[in-house]
Amino acid sequence: AQSVTQLGSHVSVSEGALVLLRCNYSSSVPPYLFWYVQYPNQGLQLLLKYTTGATLVKGINGFEAEFKKSETSFHLTKPSAHMSDAAEYFCAVSAQGGSEKLVFGKGTKLTVNP
Amino acid sequence: SQTIHQWPATLVQPVGSPLSLECTVEGTSNPNLYWYRQAAGRGLQLLFYSVGIGQISSEVPQNLSASRPQDRQFILSSKKLLLSDSGFYLCAWINAPEGYTEAFFGQGTRLTVV
Numbered sequence: 001a002q003s004v005t006q007l008g009s010h011v012s013v014s015e016g017a018l019v020l021l022r023c024n025y026s027s028s029v030p031p032y033l034f035w036y037v038q039y040p041n042q043g044l045q046l047l048l049k050y051t052t053g054a055t056l057v058k059g060i061n062g063f064e065a066e067f068k069k070s071e072t073s074f075h076l077t078k079p080s081a082h083m084s085d086a087a088e089y090f091c092a093v094s095a096q097g098g099s100e101k102l103v104f105g106k107g108t109k110l111t112v113n114p
Numbered sequence: 115s116q117t118i119h120q121w122p123a124t125l126v127q128p129v130g131s132p133l134s135l136e137c138t139v140e141g142t143s144n145p146n147l148y149w150y151r152q153a154a155g156r157g158l159q160l161l162f163y164s165v166g167i168g169q170i171s172s173e174v175p176q177n178l179s180a181s182r183p184q185d186r187q188f189i190l191s192s193k194k195l196l197l198s199d200s201g202f203y204l205c206a207w208i209n210a211p212e213g214y215t216e217a218f219f220g221q222g223t224r225l226t227v228v
Contacts, residue, residue, distance in 0.1 A: 034216070034217070036217075036219075041202075041222070041224060042221060042222065043120075043204055043219035043220050043221045043222050044204065044206075044217075044219040045219070046216055046217070046218075049216060090157070090158065092217070094208075101160065101163060102148065102160075102206070102208060102217050103160070104150075104157055104158040104160075105157060106156065106157030107157045107158070
């Protein structure tokens, strides 16, 4: 079975500062890992994904994440926050090889201060 | 390209009334389909998933049910709504034949039970 833990339900940064959103996963088989962003009253949009291959994954809007198997982590970063980055972010995991489930973390709400 | 339609966008229903939310997918076949509920501060809770017509798996005991009458149609229902059924409902699909590389979400339905 898979599970995801997102550390920090709320993160606040200043505009231009580094964004770091933490995600740790648990999976008994090699995982697929995802980060999604949700703006108010909208569905989720994929930011980036790790399937296989390169462990540093680049996504849209300048975000990137690194898969670290030894740490079971998939933290999301962006070098310089923009006001438009304010949203809720979800980390998710599914299992390679055929699981029907995509399991999400509880989300982290990012606030960007001017 | 693949698209997912979910409706209605918002719904206000009295306690004890029935519910029917519909989700349809275009541009793919044999998708895995999911219903999630998002309550404030609780992240995304997986309610049901379906790997094929007539195949429904329930994740949590609840007042809701799901059906999949056609390959690309997934319906969430209730015979009698409870106040606790209020929330933001999201439909999602993953294209099973290509591996679990990405989930696509509808725009969500904001349900308020009064």
